[in-house]
Amino acid sequence: MSKKVNEAGSVISISRDIEENINRLENDFGHDSDLVVHCFKIKRSKGLICANIYIKSLVDRSTINSLSIELGKLKSECRNEKPGTNIDALMSYFSGLRDAKEGFDFEALYTDLLSGNIVFLIDGCEKYLAVAANSDEGRSIEESSAQTVVRGPKDAFTEKINTNILLIRKRIKSKDLKVEYLSAGSITKTTISLVYIHKIAKDEIVQEIRTRLGKIEIDGILESGYIDELIKDDRYSIFPTFLSSEKPDTVAAALLEGRVAILVDGTPYVLTAPALMIEFLQSSEDYYLHYIVSSVLRFLRVIAFLLTLLVPAIYVAVTTFHHEIIPTPLLVNIAAQREGVPFPALLEALMMEITFELLREAGIRMPRAIGPAISIVGALVLGQAAVEAGIISAAVVIVVSITAISSFAIRNYEMSNAIRLLKFIFLLLAGVLGLYGVLMGLIVLVLHLCKIKSITVPYLTPIAPKIKGGNKDTIFRFPLWKMKYRPVGISGTDAARAGGGNPVNSSQKEKPEFR
Template identity: 45%
Template sequence: MGIFSKTQNNTDISLNPSTEFLNVSLVINLQKIRDAFGESTDIVIKEFILGKEGRGGLQAGFIYTEGLADADDILSSLMMGLRTADLDLDVASSHQPNRILKDFALAVGDVKEISDFNSLYTAVLSGDTVILLDGQACGIVASKRGWKDRGVTEPSAQTVIRGPREGFSETLRINTALIRRRIKDPNLWLETNPIGHITRTDVSIMYIRGIVNEQVLNEVRNRLDRIDIDGILESGYIEELIQDETFTPFPTIFNTERPDAVAAGLLEGRVAILVDGTPFVLMVPALFSQFFQASEDYYQRWDFATLLRILRFFSFFIALLAPSLFIAITTFHQELLPTPLLIGLAAQREGVPFPAFIEAVMMEITFEILREAGVRMPRAIGQSVSIVGTLVIGQAAVEAGLVSPAMVIIVSITAISNFVFPAFNMGISIRMLRFGLMGLAASFGLFGITVGLVAMVLHLCSLRSFGIPYLTPFAPFIVNDQKDSILRLPRWMLLSRPRLISKTNKIRGKQSKPEKSRVP
């Protein structure tokens, strides 16, 4: 269960209902740790003596997880700190050896004290190193995590021609650092807490104080607090548990693997949700128009970015309506077609034994199978097999008389238009809705398509993303926000943040209009 709420206590949540505190005896503590981990070979427990030889010493224990912690660095830092400050005798004779170690001997960034076993287990399994001293009922957690990670690479799902090539990785601290590199402001706040009774996955929320909508921020905290689950393995778990509407094909939470996209969202007043172990960061609230906007829109000229956005919305209607319109017109409304085109289509369909709807469904399902196979197959052959398979199967189906050439063209244009959207999950939504509209077109013609579109628009108007209307700024219609929806006006005109997202700090900053150069 999360503990993001400011009204709740920030104590660690136990893996077990009862909390067992550390004992003053080091031997008892180490034995309980060995029993709790079942003598696991990757849990390393070392014992050593703090103090000079011949002058007495203090027995200490060193616990870490091999492969997750850079324990050698901490151990060398501890010993070097003791030798440099000549504190080894003081540690052995002091009444507060933990304080001396924490304040003087450990030259690492994050050092804190713990007093119970559950906090110790969480720290060890998170990659931290725990130091226990004999005679002390508390331990020291030294944060020096040292696991191997993928590093910062180019995003694979959201590529750009012009713009940064950095993408998030699976390590939470690398991801937060990538965002802080772009927003160097102390008002960029980060709250981190574990979620999941067993996995104890670190989940962080990041926002800019003074810009964020406080109502949205509190709603994010409350929804994360209500999560009661044993494990979180990816941000998709969080997305499904906190989304506004479950039974909708449209995504109400935006996900991205680009740090610049998250930084831009934070500057607009959104809240970012980062989950350790995944390169995909969630952003809320998410609007319908946001899924048609790419990071590259803000790096290109405004006129070219506007053209690309119009192209994406046009591709949206093609991917959604092209097969259903073809079915409705060829089945019920042949009078809408020019006579030469109608004769050509009739000649193509002369030997086809199936109605247009069955043709479209067969081709759509075939293409979905090829697309999924191309994703799951090894990268070296997946793309080539999917392309060759599409060409071969389409040509063979036409020659066998199973489908008409016009239907192959319609399905191909539909599939290509589906890849135009920057957000992959919006493309999935359109693929699902397309089959429903095809059924309505086959049953009622253009009237059925109209009813389906009206129902879809009504459903979109009913959606909310953390209290913000999903179709903002189209419904409700906000004139001032139209400058960055379908259109992308010049940079010097983007003076205000979205009205419903950021209600406290609405002005981005005074930007001067570029002057025309005067050449004498």
């Protein structure tokens, strides 16, 4: 734990006098809190007073109980000890307990206390002893709700950081997997851990993230989204530059590529960085399916990305500015649909898009039981009735539906949100300037994407800047045996990760026969 200096700027160290310490503690916490201070004397050791202190709601009952048995043994064994015995002697009795450690000042003591540890104070000692006894209350490991897959592991991270690290450690059994603990949030003191594979992750990137995390100045961190927003390279950019994932296999894969994972206590969403644009269109399932299938699926997602962004804009631009690029039969059809529609195409599209966003927002925030009702209202009442009433043309409903479906095809929630928002900007540009406006918007968008970075790595790597041979895992997924090296610029090592050898030798392939 990092040592935070208290507001006065001075560290209050633990006094020799146990009475003074306990008074201070009870003063600071207030008398009617759930702080438990239990003083006891070790028998026959003439005035050696011990106090075990914990916060009732944070500690695990069974740990307390087993500790009291331990203490009972201690009492009988410590008969011969003299007053002022070194705390180290006491330490030795607790050696079997998890996370036993010592500290010297009140600030650290409070942190330990509030993390759910049991603190022992011993008269005549300027140290305290802390034993981890935090209760493991919380959700158990369940199936992911936001990032579902058909093929692949179903388990997902939970709100408990220890469980989350366990899930990663279980997948990567390597001594090089490093887990660093930090804390952030001046009031919440949230545990954050930095996970990476030593020698595979790039040292500069790890150091950069470590420095940035250390510089966070905020009262509390409740979710990993805070971290994303606080330490991202381009604060004003709408694009996510940390990949958040609920799935341990995704994080493990990222770690193996040399990325760094940031786990935050209290949220199942783990961030990995550096995160590149193309990663947001990928899914863990891509690696579990046949490479041709997953290449096609990835390509579809790129199309979905473009469709979400551009379909309403192009519809509006084409129907109000560039009628000549519509084939005549289609033009006649659209013209017939628009007969009697009182709004211009831009307003029409804007209205439907906003309605859809409302539906989506309402659908997410509503209690689950009402969800189907929302979709019925959306589909029937708004879609069909609006067209039949002649307020909206049917073509716009189709356009909005295509946009909606495409936006759902983008797996990443943050990326999908970003594009859905940009869609409106493109819609306005199209309504005002036509395809010219759309193109201008695209140029600005591409320039922006070229500019932003994720932890010092350009966002569009390996497409721009182009990295030779780096496109094996972008829009198309090459077979695993072809992806011999880790991504350049992200990983700190150029050692091969896969051999190109084929375990099936040629003679086996040439002579197929029953054995």
